[in-house]
Amino acid sequence: MAARGRRLFFDFVIEAPTRFSREVQRAAEQVLPCIGSAVCRPRFQAQEIMSEDDVTAALSRIAKLGSHGVCIKARDLPTIRSAVDQLIAAGIPVITLVTDLTTTKRIAYVGLDNESAGRTAAYLIAKTIGDGDGTVLTSRSNDRFLGEEEREVAFKASLNQLCPNLRVIDASGGSGVHVETSRIMQGVVAGLDQVCAVYSMGGGNTAILNALEQNGSLPDVFVAHDLDHDNRQLINDGRLSYVLHHDLHVDLQNVFQAFLHHHRLLPVSPQIAISHIQVITPENIPPVIRRF
Incomplete structure (x- = not known):
């Protein structure tokens, strides 16, 4: 009941080739209709190459604008870790995606083993x-x-x-x-x-x-x-x-559920499991599935 009618904004900061960041955005948009009763809006900032200054500037803008959660894929560098912890200190939860940031107080790592x-x-x-x-x-x-x-x-x-x-x-x-x-x-x-x-x-x-x-x-x-x-x-x-x-749809579902639980909009803590590896060969390529 508490979630009904709520509008939540989640930010994604991703340093990755365009082909990957597009897959993340597509997966996020496909799983959102099935995530709780709150209205969740993702906002994406993705670049193929992001310097330390690019990442920290993006996180600083998010802190000023406000956010209900930040999902980040970035290099494990001291300045970036410091910027992440500043977000967390400001009450904005952070989740790392497919690559972690050591020593930060992020609430979860989501992605492949x-x-x-x-x-x-x-x-x-x-x-x-x-x-x-x-x-x-x-x-x-x-x-x-x-x-x-x-x-x-x-x-x-x-x-x-x-x-x-x-x-x-x-x-x-x-x-x-x-x-x-x-x-x-x-x-x-x-x-x-x-x-x-x-x-x-x-x-x-x-x-x-x-x-x-x-x-x-x-x-x-x-x-x-x-x-x-x-x-x-x-x-x-x-x-x-x-x-x-590994299935990015599962990863993004885990991301949103972890954020919603952080804001007490899910009654039960989600079990965020590390993604299982699927070995794909030319003989078992799965079809492209448009979900939800």
Whole structure:
């Protein structure tokens, strides 16, 4: 009864390639009609690359404007953590999405089990190519996304156990954006004779594949993340071997329920579980479902 007629505004601050931020916005808009009886309005600020100043300025504007909750995907940097805690001190709850912010007082992390994802990628590569000699290429969008760092650490530890003869070469820092990823990849692959596997943790997969193809070193197995529009096309064409996917609709439902519970508009505390990994292959690509 308390929720009926309430109007709540939730802000999303997302540093991510446009293909991902669009998926988040679409998922949010699709789950909102089924979230309680309050009228919830999402407001999005998303950029492919956001500096520390960009993020802190966005959070400062939200603090001045007022908000019932902020969902953030940003780099784990001291200034950003400080800005988040200032929001929380002002009574605005914060939730981190797919990548966490250490030491903050955010009310929840929502998204993938990143360590499990890294171990899964190592297992898929080991089972595909075996324990021979060769080079595995890894790619993160940025060094300071905690989620991708967790994936990488778990991946390397598991791969070293499963295939100790493989060497790992890193080509990170392109922000998952085509032009920057292409530039970094071209500099790395130019000195490689052959790449037997790729684990892409941060996107930009078309750029990665194009650079490897131009170098004549396309891998036997390519593991990527997220079944967005680009990756759906790439795996459908057989250019990706596996996509480690999780359901953003579940994530966004968890986000809104956690905010509503914080404002005492849900009677029972929601059980926010870490998202399970779905291993997508060219043989089990799920159809695009328009929900609700």
